[in-house]
Amino acid sequence: MAVVDFWFDFASSYSYIAAMRIEDEAERAGVRVRWRAFLLGPIFAAKGLVDSPFNLDPAKGAYMWRDLERLSEKHALAWRKPSVFPRSSVAAARIGAAFADEPWLPAFARAVFRLNFVEDAAIDALDGLQDAVVAAGGPADAAARAQQDPLKTALRAANDEAVARGLFGAPSFTVGAPPGTELFWGGDRMADAFAWASRHER
Amino acid sequence: MAVVDFWFDFASSYSYIAAMRIEDEAERAGVRVRWRAFLLGPIFAAKGLVDSPFNLDPAKGAYMWRDLERLSEKHALAWRKPSVFPRSSVAAARIGAAFADEPWLPAFARAVFRLNFVEDAAIDALDGLQDAVVAAGGPADAAARAQQDPLKTALRAANDEAVARGLFGAPSFTVGAPPGTELFWGGDRMADAFAWASRHER
Numbered sequence: 001m002a003v004v005d006f007w008f009d010f011a012s013s014y015s016y017i018a019a020m021r022i023e024d025e026a027e028r029a030g031v032r033v034r035w036r037a038f039l040l041g042p043i044f045a046a047k048g049l050v051d052s053p054f055n056l057d058p059a060k061g062a063y064m065w066r067d068l069e070r071l072s073e074k075h076a077l078a079w080r081k082p083s084v085f086p087r088s089s090v091a092a093a094r095i096g097a098a099f100a101d102e103p104w105l106p107a108f109a110r111a112v113f114r115l116n117f118v119e120d121a122a123i124d125a126l127d128g129l130q131d132a133v134v135a136a137g138g139p140a141d142a143a144a145r146a147q148q149d150p151l152k153t154a155l156r157a158a159n160d161e162a163v164a165r166g167l168f169g170a171p172s173f174t175v176g177a178p179p180g181t182e183l184f185w186g187g188d189r190m191a192d193a194f195a196w197a198s199r200h201e202r
Numbered sequence: 203m204a205v206v207d208f209w210f211d212f213a214s215s216y217s218y219i220a221a222m223r224i225e226d227e228a229e230r231a232g233v234r235v236r237w238r239a240f241l242l243g244p245i246f247a248a249k250g251l252v253d254s255p256f257n258l259d260p261a262k263g264a265y266m267w268r269d270l271e272r273l274s275e276k277h278a279l280a281w282r283k284p285s286v287f288p289r290s291s292v293a294a295a296r297i298g299a300a301f302a303d304e305p306w307l308p309a310f311a312r313a314v315f316r317l318n319f320v321e322d323a324a325i326d327a328l329d330g331l332q333d334a335v336v337a338a339g340g341p342a343d344a345a346a347r348a349q350q351d352p353l354k355t356a357l358r359a360a361n362d363e364a365v366a367r368g369l370f371g372a373p374s375f376t377v378g379a380p381p382g383t384e385l386f387w388g389g390d391r392m393a394d395a396f397a398w399a400s401r402h403e404r
Binding site for chain 2: 047057059060062063066067070074163166167168169182183184185186188189192196
C-alpha cells in the first residue's frame with residue numbers, strides 16, 4: 001500500500017482542517033497515512049521570523065481566519081477562532097513524534113486539534129494531553145514520558161527529517177525519502193500527494 | 203452571470219498556470235472572469251520584502267520550481283523554468299490594467315505568460331508586447347499608450363483596488379467589492395471562488 005507522510009503542527013490552523021479530513025480521503029485514495037508531528041517555530045526562526053507569518057502579515061492573517069471559516073463550513077467541521085495564536089505546541093508535538101507509529105496517535109492528534117480550534121483551550125497542559133492519550137486508547141504515562149529523554153529527542157529528529165525533506169510550512173505531505181522526496185504543501189494538495197503516491201510507490 | 207475577478211502578475215509563476223486554466227474552468231462553472239493585472243512588487247515592498255518570497259526562502263523556492271513542473275504536467279501545459287525570476291512585469295501590467303475590459307486582453311495576457319514561462323523571454327520590451335497585442339486583436343498603439351498618462355494610472359488604481367480587497371499574493375480571485383469582498387488565494391482555490399460566485403452573485 002502506498003504511504004504518504006502527513007506533516008502537521010498542532011498550532012497550525014490549516015493543519016487542523018487537514019487532520020480532520022485526511023483519513024477519509026486516504027481511504028478513498030487507497031493510501032496509508034503516517035502522522036508526523038513537527039514544529040514550524042524552529043523552521044520559521046531559522047529564517048529570521050519571530051512569529052507566525054499570519055501574525056506578521058495582517059493581510060495574510062485576515063485572509064487565513066476568513067478562509068478557515070469557509071473551509072470549516074465546506075468540510076462540515078466545527079470551528080472556533082482561537083483566542084491565542086499560535087498556541088505552544090511543543091508538549092503535544094513531543095507526544096506525536098515519540099508515538100508516531102502507535103495506532104492511537106491519529107485519534108489523539110485529532111483530539112488535540114479540537115482542543116485548540118474547537119474548544120479554544122490550551123494544548124500544553126500535561127493533564128489535558130494525558131486525558132487525550134488515554135481517551136484515544138494510549139498508555140497512562142505516555143504524555144509525561146514523551147517530555148523526557150530518551151523519548152523527547154524524537155521531536156528533534158522529526159524536525160530534522162522535515163527540513164531534510166524541504167518542508168517550510170504545514171500541513172505538508174511527502175512521498176518517499178531524500179533525495180527523491182516529493183513534497184506537497186497545503187491542504188489543497190492532499191489529493192495530489194495521494195495520487196502521486198499511488199502512481200509512484202508500490 | 204456571476205463574475206469573478208482574476209488577479210494576476212505577469213511575473214508570477216503560479217499566475218501562469220491559473221491564466222492558462224481559467225477560461226475552461228470558468229465556462230464549466232458558468233462564471234464570467236474579469237482579468238485584473240496588478241503588481242505584487244509594491245505589495246511585497248510595503249511589508250519590507252526586497253525580492254520574491256520564492257527567492258528569499260530557498261526551501262519555498264525549490265518547492266515552487268518543482269511544483270510548477272508537476273502542475274504543468276498535470277494540466278498539460280508547456281513549461282520552461284525562466285532564467286530570470288521574477289521578470290519586470292510593469293510594462294505588461296500597464297497594458298493589462300489600461301485595457302482590462304477589452305475582448306483581446308485575455309489572449310494578450312496568455313501570450314505574455316507564454317513569453318515568460320515557455321519561451322524564457324523578457325516581457326518588458328515594448329515591441330514584443332505590441333506584437334502580442336496585435337496578435338490578440340488589439341490596436342497597434344495600445345502598448346505604447348498604456349505606458350503614458352492618462353492610461354498608465356490604471357495600473358496604480360488596480361493595485362489600490364487589490365490592496366483594498368486584501369490581496370497579498372497571486373494568483374488571487376475575488377467576488378464582490380469591499381467591504382463584502384470574498385478573497386481566494388492561489389490557483390488551487392479557483393474552483394472555490396467560482397462556486398462562491400455562483401451561490402452568492404446573481
